[in-house]
Amino acid sequence: MKIAIIDYKAGNIKSVEAALKRFGCDTILTKDPQIITAADKVVFPGVGHAGAALEALHAADLDTLIPALKQPVLGICLGMQMMCQRSEEGDTPCLGIFDTEVVKFRPEHGEKIPHMGWNQISQLKSPLFEGIPDGSFMYFVHSYMVPVFEHTAAQCGYAQDFSAAIARDNFYGCQFHPEKSGNIGLKILENFIKL
Amino acid sequence: MLAKRIIACLDVKDGQTVKGVSFENLRYAGDPVELGRAYSDQGIDELVYLDITATNEGRKQIYSLVESVAKNLNIPFTIGGGITSVEDAENLLIHGADKISVNSAAVRNPQLVSDLAKKFGRQFVVVAIDAKTIGNQWIVHTHGGKRPTDKELFSWAKEIEDRGAGEILFTSMDHDGHQTGFANEALCRMSEMLSIPVIASGGAGEMEHFKDVFIKGKADAALAASIFHFGKIKIPDLKNYLKGEGINVR
Numbered sequence: 001m002k003i004a005i006i007d008y009k010a011g012n013i014k015s016v017e018a019a020l021k022r023f024g025c026d027t028i029l030t031k032d033p034q035i036i037t038a039a040d041k042v043v044f045p046g047v048g049h050a051g052a053a054l055e056a057l058h059a060a061d062l063d064t065l066i067p068a069l070k071q072p073v074l075g076i077c078l079g080m081q082m083m084c085q086r087s088e089e090g091d092t093p094c095l096g097i098f099d100t101e102v103v104k105f106r107p108e109h110g111e112k113i114p115h116m117g118w119n120q121i122s123q124l125k126s127p128l129f130e131g132i133p134d135g136s137f138m139y140f141v142h143s144y145m146v147p148v149f150e151h152t153a154a155q156c157g158y159a160q161d162f163s164a165a166i167a168r169d170n171f172y173g174c175q176f177h178p179e180k181s182g183n184i185g186l187k188i189l190e191n192f193i194k195l
Numbered sequence: 196m197l198a199k200r201i202i203a204c205l206d207v208k209d210g211q212t213v214k215g216v217s218f219e220n221l222r223y224a225g226d227p228v229e230l231g232r233a234y235s236d237q238g239i240d241e242l243v244y245l246d247i248t249a250t251n252e253g254r255k256q257i258y259s260l261v262e263s264v265a266k267n268l269n270i271p272f273t274i275g276g277g278i279t280s281v282e283d284a285e286n287l288l289i290h291g292a293d294k295i296s297v298n299s300a301a302v303r304n305p306q307l308v309s310d311l312a313k314k315f316g317r318q319f320v321v322v323a324i325d326a327k328t329i330g331n332q333w334i335v336h337t338h339g340g341k342r343p344t345d346k347e348l349f350s351w352a353k354e355i356e357d358r359g360a361g362e363i364l365f366t367s368m369d370h371d372g373h374q375t376g377f378a379n380e381a382l383c384r385m386s387e388m389l390s391i392p393v394i395a396s397g398g399a400g401e402m403e404h405f406k407d408v409f410i411k412g413k414a415d416a417a418l419a420a421s422i423f424h425f426g427k428i429k430i431p432d433l434k435n436y437l438k439g440e441g442i443n444v445r
Contacts, residue, residue: 014291018266048316112392114318118198118240118445137445139271141318180271
């Protein structure tokens with residue numbers, strides 16, 4: 001299986017690359033539209049600022065390519081946020097695959113921002129979560145979040161309830177880092193590979 | 196609910212975990228990846244690898260270590276020790292580090308914290324602070340705690356938060372090595388003052404100390420080294436104990 005990991009210099013991809021390889025996938029880190037379009041699956045990673053991410057995606061014409069992809073696409077962390085309509089972070093227009101906005105956490109009881117560490121996911125509603133128990137802990141690092149909406153595929157609670165995962169058609173997104181969430185996180189990547 | 200984190204700290208010299216680690220059922224306790232994996236299997240939430248290599252030649256080995264940890268472990272890890280520039284941090288990121296921690300270099304050049312946060316995002320930047328009380332003030336020390344500075348702990352912590360640090364790793368030199376509990380009073384004050392997570396370090400000796408640091412010290416995470424390495428406290432036992440005490444852990 002050939003998996004394209006979208007290369008737009010947005011953070012650490014070593015772990016996700018190694019995890020996919022461990023499942024026997026042939027991974028390639030690339031921004032080449034032809035290679036991405038031809039891949040069996042696409043991983044859209046990302047850590048950092050939404051504005052900088054959009055700039056890098058736009059420079060490589062990836063902002064128009066990604067929404068048109070037909071194979072399963074998994075956005076991770078900022079990658080998932082970039083699949084939405086717009087982000088409050090730098091008031092950045094995003095790729096518009098999911099018709100919802102990314103907003104900043106509003107601390108209600110002195111919650112620390114970023115939301116950093118292990119938190120539980122629930123109300124799991126996607127083949128991504130096949131065999132994953134409700135209440136499993138995943139590793140999160142983020143200051144902005146996608147509120148719960150019709151395409152929420154898993155929920156998590158911090159200052160507000162938010163989308164831990166989203167899914168629609170061939171597009172999937174995880175706010176947490178499956179590649180950093182121990183063996184249970186790897187199971188989610190394995191489920192994605194099996195889609 | 197967000198879990199309180201338990202973090203193990205491993206000292207690394209010339210690419211090997213330094214001696215003094217006794218882990219059951221582990222043949223190569225000197226291999227930082229093997230040791231990390233053993234901790235990961237036991238349920239540790241995060242690892243900190245602290246590079247104590249003195250020579251520049253030896254330092255280069257940290258890159259292959261980082262790459263190997265990133266490839267073989269599936270939990271977050273921080274690399275600290277000897278990072279003095281944005282370039283150092285970038286090399287570590289390229290090789291797969293999730294976070295880096297800076298200490299003396301940040302005191303010498305506070306702008307470094309701002310530069311790191313701007314370039315890599317605040318989630319990547321942990322600032323470690325070593326401090327001890329002198330008179331009735333907490334004074335920041337550098338160079339492994341050997342050199343006092345003119346900085347007071349709480350104002351320094353606030354400054355680095357404002358400069359963009361994502362987390363603070365506070366080691367109380369008054370408590371470190373004594374195994375009589377963490378610096379809960381100072382930790383609580385820091386945690387309530389800041390809006391970024393605080394990792395407590397120094398003083399863990401009993402499981403109860405972890406309960407105290409989360410409840411009284413209001414820490415977001417607690418770090419220890421020798422009590423874990425020598426098996427005095429086992430991670431699964433600690434997690435079970437904390438759960439029983441009503442503390443949310445993974």
